[in-house]
Amino acid sequence: MAARHAAPALPMVSPATNLAALPGVPTGPEPAMKRYIQYPRVAGTASRQAHADFPPGTYEREMSKEGFFGPAAFFHHRHPPTGWTSFEGPLRPHAFDLAKLGGAPLEAGAPVTGGAAAPLPATSPWAEHECLHNAHARIRWWRLESSMDHLARNADGDELLFVHAGRGELYCDFGRLPVEAGDYVVLPRGTLWRLECAAPLALLLVEATNSTYMLPDKGLLGNHAIFDPAMLDVPALDDAFRAQSGRRGPGGAAGEDSWRVLIKRRGAVSTVTYPFNPLDAVGWHGDLAVCRINVRDLRPLMSHRYHLPPSAHTTFVANRFVVCTFAPRPFETDPGALKVPFFHNNDDYDEVLFYHAGDFFSRDNIHPGMMTFHPAGFTHGPHPKALERMLVQTKPGTDEYAVMIDTRDALEVAPAATAVEWTGYVDSWRGSKSRGQTP
Numbered sequence: 231m232a233a234r235h236a237a238p239a240l241p242m243v244s245p246a247t248n249l250a251a252l253p254g255v256p257t258g259p260e261p262a263m264k265r266y267i268q269y270p271r272v273a274g275t276a277s278r279q280a281h282a283d284f285p286p287g288t289y290e291r292e293m294s295k296e297g298f299f300g301p302a303a304f305f306h307h308r309h310p311p312t313g314w315t316s317f318e319g320p321l322r323p324h325a326f327d328l329a330k331l332g333g334a335p336l337e338a339g340a341p342v343t344g345g346a347a348a349p350l351p352a353t354s355p356w357a358e359h360e361c362l363h364n365a366h367a368r369i370r371w372w373r374l375e376s377s378m379d380h381l382a383r384n385a386d387g388d389e390l391l392f393v394h395a396g397r398g399e400l401y402c403d404f405g406r407l408p409v410e411a412g413d414y415v416v417l418p419r420g421t422l423w424r425l426e427c428a429a430p431l432a433l434l435l436v437e438a439t440n441s442t443y444m445l446p447d448k449g450l451l452g453n454h455a456i457f458d459p460a461m462l463d464v465p466a467l468d469d470a471f472r473a474q475s476g477r478r479g480p481g482g483a484a485g486e487d488s489w490r491v492l493i494k495r496r497g498a499v500s501t502v503t504y505p506f507n508p509l510d511a512v513g514w515h516g517d518l519a520v521c522r523i524n525v526r527d528l529r530p531l532m533s534h535r536y537h538l539p540p541s542a543h544t545t546f547v548a549n550r551f552v553v554c555t556f557a558p559r560p561f562e563t564d565p566g567a568l569k570v571p572f573f574h575n576n577d578d579y580d581e582v583l584f585y586h587a588g589d590f591f592s593r594d595n596i597h598p599g600m601m602t603f604h605p606a607g608f609t610h611g612p613h614p615k616a617l618e619r620m621l622v623q624t625k626p627g628t629d630e631y632a633v634m635i636d637t638r639d640a641l642e643v644a645p646a647a648t649a650v651e652w653t654g655y656v657d658s659w660r661g662s663k664s665r666g667q668t669p
């Protein structure tokens with residue numbers, strides 16, 4: 231816990247980071263021609279190890295480039311960086327209670343963003359509530375109370391389903407795949423699919439617009455860390471799939487037995503009607519498929535001596551955004567190591583957190599089904615109650631599941647999310663009192 235005193239300025243070193251390998255880092259045709267202006271130095275009374283051994287009575291805040299991958303500075307403040315008394319202007323954190331969004335579409339037959347009016351069925355994933363979006367990611371909340379009466383195909387990008395509640399069966403080009411709470415399901419762009427409900431489903435949908443979900447480079451950890459790729463399940467062409475292949479369609483304009491396929495392209499939905507069920511493959515081969523993994527199958531990284539940044543929990547990467555999963559893990563045990571998230575400003579990323587299950591140890595007044603949005607530049611960190619446990623935790627580990635979506639480009643808040651916003655969220659850090667000690 232002893233603070234280090236100022237060390238002499240260190241010589242400037244060349245950055246060895248391979249920028250091209252980092253998610254979200256814009257790379258031009260000649261990435262090797264770019265170098266950070268980088269100064270490893272220590273000034274004043276400071277720790278030389280991030281997230282540990284702070285000067286007594288201080289609060290660490292990180293300012294960084296490219297999320298947690300680029301150059302960073304760590305400040306030791308006398309007061310909590312979230313100890314403001316008022317916060318005015320357009321830069322605001324948001325918290326949305328998605329559980330309050332109903333199962334019905336906002337407007338019957340409403341077009342999806344940017345599209346021509348199309349009469350969408352109530353069970354369409356695109357008739358539901360869009361919450362946040364930019365050119366590379368669209369985040370939707372979807373409650374499916376009854377089975378889909380049509381097939382869907384997203385031609386705008388890969389779709390990630392995260393099942394918050396309920397259970398059912400996914401039928402798609404590749405076969406049948408059961409889904410339940412905690413499942414991630416990646417639907418490659420072009421996949422034809424529908425969901426049958428065994429219990430009403432609540433899902434978070436994250437569209438990777440015009441791009442592809444991939445796995446992060448595990449680097450020194452090797453390919454089998456966090457989750458083994460062998461844990462990814464794919465659909466099966468089983469008896470249940472074959473039985474539904476011959477089933478008559480739920481009907482539509484073309485007749486009682488027809489199947490409708492709703493295809494979304496450039497935000498507009500078109501309807502194609504078949505006199506048979508298009509999910510009728512008798513076989514397939516290849517190295518592209520729908521895949522599924524449950525959050526309970528993740529084995530999160532941790533260090534007993536160092537609070538790892540959220541990027542250590544990266545689960546999927548797409549173009550200009552990443553999806554990370556916070557899963558239960560032991561707390562750090564080193565006396566000087568930080569035991570809560572560090573204060574920071576998301577300097578290059580907008581940050582979205584969806585709270586799935588458990589006790590969210592760094593947040594007060596947040597319950598499952600809520601989603602927070604911290605735009606770049608907004609300083610945040612543990613809430614007041616969590617801050618009291620900055621260096622000493624009373625429990626052996628965290629008990630939370632949450633999905634984080636970090637986008638390199640600014641997100642827009644859609645009206646549906648605003649309708650269920652907790653406007654007092656910006657004040658929820660009030661009471662972040664100093665511990666009365668100054669270095």
Ligand SMILES: [Fe+2]
Pocket residue numbers: 574576581604610
């Ligand atoms: Fe953050």
